[in-house]
Amino acid sequence: MTEPSHPIGPTGPSETSGGDAPSVELPAVELRDIWKRFPGVVANAGASLRVRRGSVHAVLGENGAGKSTLMNVLSGVYRPDEGEVRIDGVAHHFRTPADALAAGVGMVHQEFRLVPSFTVAENVVLGACERIVRRPAVESAVEALAGRFGLAIEPDRPVWQLSMGERQRVEILKALWRDARILILDEPTAVLTPGEADELGAVLRHMADDGRTIVFISHKLHEVTGFCDEATVLRGGKTVAASLSVADTDASELAGLMVGASPVITERPPAREAGEIRLQVRDLRCSDDRGLPALNGLDLAVRSGQIVGVAGVAGNGQRELAQAIAGLRHVESGTVHLVGEDRTDATPRQRFADGLGYIPEDRIGVGLAPRLSVTDNAVLRTYGRHRRGPFLDAASATGHCRDLVDRFGVRTGPLDEPIAGLSGGNLQRLLVGRELVGGPRVVVAAQPTRGLDVQGVKAIQDLLVGERDAGAAVLLISEDLDELSTLADRLLVMHAGRIVAEFDPVTAERHAIGEAMIGHAETADDTGGDQ
Amino acid sequence: MSRPVLVRREQVLRGGQPLAFAVGLAVALVVGVALLVGSGHDPLRVYERMFEASLGDPRAWSVTLNRAVPLGLAGLAVAVAGSMGLWNIGAEGQIMAGAIGAAWVVRIGEGWPSPVLITAMLAAAVLGGGLLALGPAIARARLGVNEILTTLMLNEVAIRLVQWLTHGRWKDPDSHNFPLAPMLPDNARLPGLFERAHMGVVLAAVVILLFGVAASRTAWGYELRVAGSSGATARYAGISLPRKILTVLVLSGGVAGFAGGIELSGTSDRITESLSNGFGFAGIIVAALALMRPSGVAAVALLFGAVQIGGQSIQTMGVSSSVSTILQALILFGAIAAGVLTRYRVEMVAGDATEAGR
Numbered sequence: 108m109t110e111p112s113h114p115i116g117p118t119g120p121s122e123t124s125g126g127d128a129p130s131v132e133l134p135a136v137e138l139r140d141i142w143k144r145f146p147g148v149v150a151n152a153g154a155s156l157r158v159r160r161g162s163v164h165a166v167l168g169e170n171g172a173g174k175s176t177l178m179n180v181l182s183g184v185y186r187p188d189e190g191e192v193r194i195d196g197v198a199h200h201f202r203t204p205a206d207a208l209a210a211g212v213g214m215v216h217q218e219f220r221l222v223p224s225f226t227v228a229e230n231v232v233l234g235a236c237e238r239i240v241r242r243p244a245v246e247s248a249v250e251a252l253a254g255r256f257g258l259a260i261e262p263d264r265p266v267w268q269l270s271m272g273e274r275q276r277v278e279i280l281k282a283l284w285r286d287a288r289i290l291i292l293d294e295p296t297a298v299l300t301p302g303e304a305d306e307l308g309a310v311l312r313h314m315a316d317d318g319r320t321i322v323f324i325s326h327k328l329h330e331v332t333g334f335c336d337e338a339t340v341l342r343g344g345k346t347v348a349a350s351l352s353v354a355d356t357d358a359s360e361l362a363g364l365m366v367g368a369s370p371v372i373t374e375r376p377p378a379r380e381a382g383e384i385r386l387q388v389r390d391l392r393c394s395d396d397r398g399l400p401a402l403n404g405l406d407l408a409v410r411s412g413q414i415v416g417v418a419g420v421a422g423n424g425q426r427e428l429a430q431a432i433a434g435l436r437h438v439e440s441g442t443v444h445l446v447g448e449d450r451t452d453a454t455p456r457q458r459f460a461d462g463l464g465y466i467p468e469d470r471i472g473v474g475l476a477p478r479l480s481v482t483d484n485a486v487l488r489t490y491g492r493h494r495r496g497p498f499l500d501a502a503s504a505t506g507h508c509r510d511l512v513d514r515f516g517v518r519t520g521p522l523d524e525p526i527a528g529l530s531g532g533n534l535q536r537l538l539v540g541r542e543l544v545g546g547p548r549v550v551v552a553a554q555p556t557r558g559l560d561v562q563g564v565k566a567i568q569d570l571l572v573g574e575r576d577a578g579a580a581v582l583l584i585s586e587d588l589d590e591l592s593t594l595a596d597r598l599l600v601m602h603a604g605r606i607v608a609e610f611d612p613v614t615a616e617r618h619a620i621g622e623a624m625i626g627h628a629e630t631a632d633d634t635g636g637d638q
Numbered sequence: 639m640s641r642p643v644l645v646r647r648e649q650v651l652r653g654g655q656p657l658a659f660a661v662g663l664a665v666a667l668v669v670g671v672a673l674l675v676g677s678g679h680d681p682l683r684v685y686e687r688m689f690e691a692s693l694g695d696p697r698a699w700s701v702t703l704n705r706a707v708p709l710g711l712a713g714l715a716v717a718v719a720g721s722m723g724l725w726n727i728g729a730e731g732q733i734m735a736g737a738i739g740a741a742w743v744v745r746i747g748e749g750w751p752s753p754v755l756i757t758a759m760l761a762a763a764v765l766g767g768g769l770l771a772l773g774p775a776i777a778r779a780r781l782g783v784n785e786i787l788t789t790l791m792l793n794e795v796a797i798r799l800v801q802w803l804t805h806g807r808w809k810d811p812d813s814h815n816f817p818l819a820p821m822l823p824d825n826a827r828l829p830g831l832f833e834r835a836h837m838g839v840v841l842a843a844v845v846i847l848l849f850g851v852a853a854s855r856t857a858w859g860y861e862l863r864v865a866g867s868s869g870a871t872a873r874y875a876g877i878s879l880p881r882k883i884l885t886v887l888v889l890s891g892g893v894a895g896f897a898g899g900i901e902l903s904g905t906s907d908r909i910t911e912s913l914s915n916g917f918g919f920a921g922i923i924v925a926a927l928a929l930m931r932p933s934g935v936a937a938v939a940l941l942f943g944a945v946q947i948g949g950q951s952i953q954t955m956g957v958s959s960s961v962s963t964i965l966q967a968l969i970l971f972g973a974i975a976a977g978v979l980t981r982y983r984v985e986m987v988a989g990d991a992t993e994a995g996r
Contacts, residue, residue, distance in 0.1 A: 202645060202987070435873060456876025465874075473874050476867035483863065487875045490860055497856045 133196035135160040135289055135320040136181065136212075141190035143176050145528070150176035151187070152344035156322075158289075158337075160195075163311050163321040165331040165353070167365055168341035169532070169560030174324050177341065178291050181322070182214040183207030194289065213287025215278045217294050223267035227260055231280045252283055257313045259306075272303035279310070290314065291322045294558065296330055308334040328358040340364040362561060376572045378596055382411030384447075385580030386432070386549045391441035393431050401427035403604035404441070409549070409580040414571065416595030416612065417584040420624050424604035425584045426468060429553040432582070433465040434458050446548055459488055462548030464574075466539055466555045468584075470531075474538045481522045481529070482508040485541055515540030516566065532563030539570055550574050550581045556590060568594060588620065602626045644982040654980030655929060659941065661979065662972030669972075670965050677961050684952050691951030692944035700833035702943045704905055707842040708733065709946075710939030711897035712921025713928060714846050715767075719785075719890040720930040721853060722866040726887060728774065728789025729894035730918025731796030732767035736895025737902040738800060739766025741808070741819065741909040744826045752825040759826060760841075760899045767895015768888045770796060775887035779880040785887060793918070800911045808909070819908045828904040838900035843936065845896065850932035862886065894918060923970060927977070945969050 136158040143151040151173045158164040168174045179185040181192065183201030192199050194210045201207045204214065221230050228249040229240065236245065246262040253260045258276045266274060275295060282290050292311075296304040311321050311334055325331055331338055332353055338361060340348040348364045386409040395401040401424045409415045419425055430436035432443055434455040442451045445461045453461070467473040475484050485508035486493055493504040508522050517536045520528050529537065539555065552571060556564040572594060575581050585591050591598055591612065598612040600623040608623035667685065674681040692702045712729045719726040726732075739762035747755045774788035803819070810820040828836040853859040865872040865882050872879055897917065906913050924942055928934030949966040953959050 472868050473870045476871040478867045
């Protein structure tokens with residue numbers, strides 16, 4: 108039913124690692140001195156990695172440190188310019204991901220590659236089964252496989268009905284079905300709720316105990332210390348610390364290795380006197396993409412010089428709230444006032460002209476146009492100002508872009524190249540910079556630091572605080588409670604499309620916030636706020 | 639033992655498209671040798687004749703250029719829509735609709751001075767093509783109806799309309815009851831340029847150039863690129879997607895209609911049901927080979943035109959029309975297939991058992 112499984116051993120008789128003593132266990136994965144150059148960028152400059160069989164191994168690094176490139180080398184997506192890939196001591200030259208899979212290396216990508224209308228079982232066996240799929244047999248085989256690793260899944264459910272956490276389990280099952288002995292997970296927790304992340308940790312442990320080897324890419328330190336046995340840290344395309352024992356290393360040391368300087372310490376920026384109300388939302392109602400109610404009479408107000416944080420479990424209307432304020436979602440009833448004016452029916456462009464900067468949670472595909480150049484993206488909001496008659500003044504647009512790139516520290520290649528070459532952190536700097544460069548009066552930021560590395564997070568947070576200090580009203584919607592309690596002057600909790608509680612972020616207890624997030628607002632301590 | 643495999647390039651080969659065309663041409667010519675020898679012809683003489691008839695002298699160039707005009711304009715029509723991710727595969731019908739518009743102007747403008755008449759004809763042609771695209775455009779912009787199906791189906795409507803007109807109201811009373819529209823009067827014909835080339839060559843070049851500039855240098859073209867890259871980003875930037883879709887599809891139809899007007903006024907003596915001659919469908923290939931860029935459309939249309947003219951010319955040597963058609967198809971097929979090489983490279987690998995899996 109599966110593809111022929113692969114005995115552990117060489118594909119050819121050659122090159123079994125030297126004459127070392129056989130008692131020394133060969134590492135499951137060994138990458139030696141990997142170099143990979145792209146036009147204008149050296150992504151890996153002699154990186155190495157050594158992973159013990161049966162361990163969960165973290166690969167840490169900032170965005171742009173070369174983690175993804177190194178993993179793409181290991182999984183056969185890229186071929187290294189120089190260096191050696193050894194699996195169980197045998198040198199391999201992967202040409203395609205299929206080659207890597209044949210050697211037992213499977214990758215679980217950040218973006219899932221699933222057929223939404225297929226069932227779980229069909230997705231798992233797709234491309235790796237007999238010609239005729241007998242559903243009951245396949246479903247029970249998939250269920251048995253899932254059960255072996257403690258993955259809770261219903262094999263007969265169509266994938267479109269599944270949550271992100273469940274979809275990820277399907278991806279993991281796909282790799283296990285293909286008999287991957289080495290699993291690479293690329294930032295697996297980025298799409299998960301904290302509870303789901305913990306579950307994933309348990310599953311990974313289960314698989315490691317079964318003798319599989321897990322390579323876990325992350326930049327969330329607490330997960331690394333929670334789930335992983337060893338950690339390798341990359342910086343600037345090089346390995347700066349190899350196979351550290353996580354038990355013997357503390358988180359701040361790892362953070363220091365990643366950043367390369369003293370660890371970032373997030374301090375609460377001093378508060379500031381709040382001014383007049385700049386953003387007011389009253390009794391707002393709207394639906395989500397499926398037509399179900401998402402906002403059910405939501406009220407909030409943000410004053411000048413204030414950061415109002417919105418916490419909540421994903422899917423409680425945060426996304427729709429941001430879109431409704433930005434003018435990108437139809438409002439069924441209620442009002443949105445910007446700087447004292449009713450702008451409920453204004454277009455996104457009018458709202459931008461009113462001084463609304465909007466940082467959407469989907470960076471690529473909403474905030475940035477994927478195939479366009481850096482310059483084209485930099486002038487997305489203001490291209491009207493670079494017009495000369497019907498023409499766009501290329502020199503003026505490039506000048507604006509150059510300015511933005513310099514001011515916000517965006518590391519980029521040529522400005523007329525597509526943004527595809529930029530790392531996540533630099534994409535976000537470009538996007539945030541573009542929204543903030545004109546000195547907005549109101550800023551709506553949805554998950555602005557999600558998926559960024561330590562330095563990227565700090566840079567974006569500093570920018571938001573800077574806007575607040577300059578007098579902007581900032582609405583910060585985030586799933587990161589630490590971020591909210593550090594930055595927010597007022598902390599609102601959203602549940603089922605309403606604001607259900609408000610906390611003073613300095614004094615609020617975490618568990619009280621957590622209770623409010625799951626809808627037990629009556630038990631929450633409502634300290635009230637200045638309104 | 640080794641075998642070739644395709645390996646994806648990490649970056650698309652720059653300037654690879656002309657190269658692909660050359661490779662495709664070479665492969666097709668080599669394969670064509672077998673075809674010609676098999677059907678009893680001297681391949682070298684056939685190829686020589688193809689070249690002479692299409693690019694050998696000014697007269698050959700003029701014929702090729704005339705042919706490149708409808709191909710280029712149809713290609714441009716497809717590319718305009720394609721740059722926004724829309725597929726107008728109704729250029730064939732829009733060419734007909736354009737020709738109907740132009741022919742209608744000829745009927746009402748009998749005594750008009752030639753420049754006035756021709757200008758009015760071409761304007762009516764643009765309107766005709768645009769009008770045929772209007773329905774699919776509205777359906778797509780307002781209701782999200784797939785424009786591929788609607789534009790395709792309207793091809794039939796336009797061709798039937800021409801048949802209805804030439805069999806009925808527009809039938810020439812002097813045609814001895816053949817279903818033929820009357821010949822165009824002289825004042826409805828585009829002036830000549832050189833040899834057999836007509837002014838349409840210049841007009842088409844200007845239109846393609848205008849679109850090239852508009853696409854790359856204007857705010858309109860910028861909005862088009864944003865909308866083509868991501869609809870959600872376009873909305874975020876304040877670009878109205880429905881309006882953009884509407885204007886782009888109608889414009890695309892208008893350009894195809896313009897091709898119909900030029901074809902009627904420049905090369906056809908009257909409106910017939912074969913006037914569009916497959917140009918609308920060939921335009922899809924032209925646009926695809928040009929990667930939806932107006933600048934590429936002109937070059938591809940010229941080569942495509944030369945292949946068609948050269949292919950037709952060898953029929954006078956006794957090469958059967960099907961062999962000539964196969965040869966034309968081989969060249970295009972080769973060029974399209976070789977386009978793959980801009981995205982993949984060929985590598986030889988040792989063909990041992992463990993790697994033969996895929």
